[in-house]
Amino acid sequence: MTTRQFVCPGCGATNRLPAERDALKGKCGRCGEPLFTGHPLEVDGEAFRAHRRATQGAAVLVDVWAPWCGPCRTMGPQFAAAAATLEPAVRLLKLNADEEGAVSAELGVSGIPALLLFRDGQIIARQAGAMTANQIVAWTNQALARAPA
C-alpha cells in the first residue's frame, strides 16, 4: 500500500496520508481544514499547479469552464455531483478559463467545457463538451483503467 498525498483546500499545504486512512475524513495537519469538502475546488493557476504537482496516489480531474459558457453552466452541477462518487480517488478542480487564460492555453484547451484528467502530473485523458455526472464518472474510470498506474 502506498502513501497518498493531497493538497489542503484551505491553506495549500501538502498532506501525506497512510493508505489505510479514510481520506474523506482526513484533516489538514497545518490548518485543520478537511482535505475533501464533497465539492469540486475552485482553483487559480497557482493552486491548480500545486494540486497537479503534489497529488499522489490519486488522480486530478479539472473542469475548465467560463461563466459565459452555457454548456459549462449546464455541466457545473453534474461535475459537482460526480465528486460524491469519485472522491477521494480523484480530486476534482474547477479552473476558470477567463481568469486563467495562460494556464488554459498551456493545457491546450481550445473549447470549453473541457475535462482533463491527470495522474502523477501527466495528462492521461481529455474530453471536450458537456457530460452528465454519470458520463463523467464512467469516462474517468475508463481512462484510469486504461492508463498504466
Ligand SMILES: [Zn+2]
Ligand atoms: Zn490546510
